[in-house]
Amino acid sequence: MKTINFKWPKNIKSGSTHAGFKEDGKLDMCWIVSNTPAAAAGVYTTNQFKAAPVQVTKKTIDLKHELQAIIVNSGNANSFTGDEGIQNVYDSKKLVADKLHLDESLIGVASTGIIGKQLDMDTYQEGVDNLKLSDEDIDAPEAIITTDTCSKKVCVEVILNDQPVTITGFSKGSGMIHPNMGTTLSCIVTDANIDGDDLQNLLSEDIISTFNQITVDGCMSTNDMVLSMANGSASEDKLVPGTAEYIEFAKSFKYVLETLAKKVAQDGEGANNFVEVNVNSAFDKQEANLVSKAIVGSNLVKSMIFGKEANWGRIVQAIGQTHAHVDPNHVTISLNGTEIVTNSEPVSFTDKELKSMFTDEHIIIDVDLNVGNASGTAWGCDLTYKYVEINAAYEG
Incomplete structure (x- = not known):
């Protein structure tokens, strides 16, 4: 395994834009899209007031552990927004599905920002309309931050079955950090060929000793969530638990999680040390x-x-x-x-x-x-x- 410059894995593209959730003109929406349906996994906040995107995306992934696109907005958490907030997530999925010509069941949605404010769907649609896809757009880490002083990102390459496999991860988080079976808002994508259930098992196990071991202020967010997609583009050979290749992938996957967790803790709000x-x-x-x-x-x-x-x-x-x-x-x-x-x-x-x-x-x-x-x-x-x-x- 080696750390490399930030890039997207094979057949994964992204795009970012300023939709209007932030008044400062900064990037506030991005999506990450695989060319084909990908194995998917997620872990989620245990806060009793789970935000609408957390509730809906968990249900989406639980269907068959498969996603093809993840869209994230910052500046509005769509949290504590009741039935209207839930409907807005489903409407968000439809907007993305229609533009990308995908099934809505393959769309994951995440939001971060102010709690208790309804999502302006006209703004959301404008953002989706403006989003494009490119394997060279690497601004997604900047589009999801709120009080962060910097974006958090890491990319590694590991050789499995004689083929290079890329694992790319990014996170946001600075305050309201005290995860419990969840994380700050994070996304890890890879071109490894791994079954969705195995990816879920890895994520659920590794989160315990990585993101669950950070704290900034002892406060658990309503929007904590980490999502992962693996589209299998690097190799036709599926990773099998217990094999040397699987163990090496698991080691690299955990390294990405731990690196991101430490970057979040290091950027704690107002921190000197x-x-x-x-x-x-x-x-x-x-x-x-x-x-x-x-x-x-x-x-x-x-x-x-x-x-x-x-x-x-x-x-x-x-x-x-x-x-x-x-x-x-x-x-x-x-x-x-x-x-x-x-x-x-x-x-x-x-x-x-x-x-x-x-x-x-x-x-x-x-x-x-x-x-x-x-x-x-x-x-x-x-x-x-x-x-x-x-x-x-x-x-x-």
Whole structure:
């Protein structure tokens, strides 16, 4: 596997436009289209107020795990919009299906932006009318962002059955990030030949240790969703679970998910520092993931990082408030490679050593629980004044 410049996989094209959902003239609508029907998979927010596009697209994919096109708009979430919002999603599917001459059952729809505002369908139709298809239009990552400071994208190539296979992914997300069996809004497309059920199994499994291990503010969006399409154009040979080729594809697919998840955490609203928490010697994998996410999600830990203080007590309280197995007398904690707690005893350090812990914008916290052999990692960011400023002014 190697990382390559962003491009679309074989027989997948895209287009992007300014429809009018954003007043600043920036791109706010895109679509990704396969030349042929593709295997499809999705994972979705567990928020009880799932947005209309999440509800409808889940039903669409659940039919036979197949899609041929995904359309996304930003600037309006079509969330908390009742029956009218649901109908607007079906109308959106029809607009796309009519233009592309596809069956409506092959169209996935996603939206992001302001909650509680009905989707202006005249604006939506204008956007669809303006969308074109090109394998050189790579602006989809820019068309889906809202409060993000940058787009998030990654592309890898892996050789399977002597053929190059491309996996391309992009995401949006900066605030309202605390996924649970969902993600921020993301799309991963590939020309690999894989069965829809197998793609779904991969996505559902990998999301647990990638997107589900990030948090920015502990708030779960109503529109969280990741969609994946695999059109099989790279090879006639279908990937079979358990084979070397399947394992290599799965490894590359997970790499794309993890890379995107980390990019989202790094771009947390107002963040100064990207925070990585590694928990080792945990009772099992589930508890390792639980503890690492509890630490990175703690507002006290976030504030500690922002204030550049090695206040290990805030890390300890985050560990202790979980139900994970712990040995209170044998916990070890390091901050950017410097041990600050050994066997639950604080380690003395100089002001110079303290300063060295915060010289990098990438802050790494390592925790050894000494109760087992499992490990887990979570990613997040610090909590700053800027986060409050952004969200106090946001109209959504």
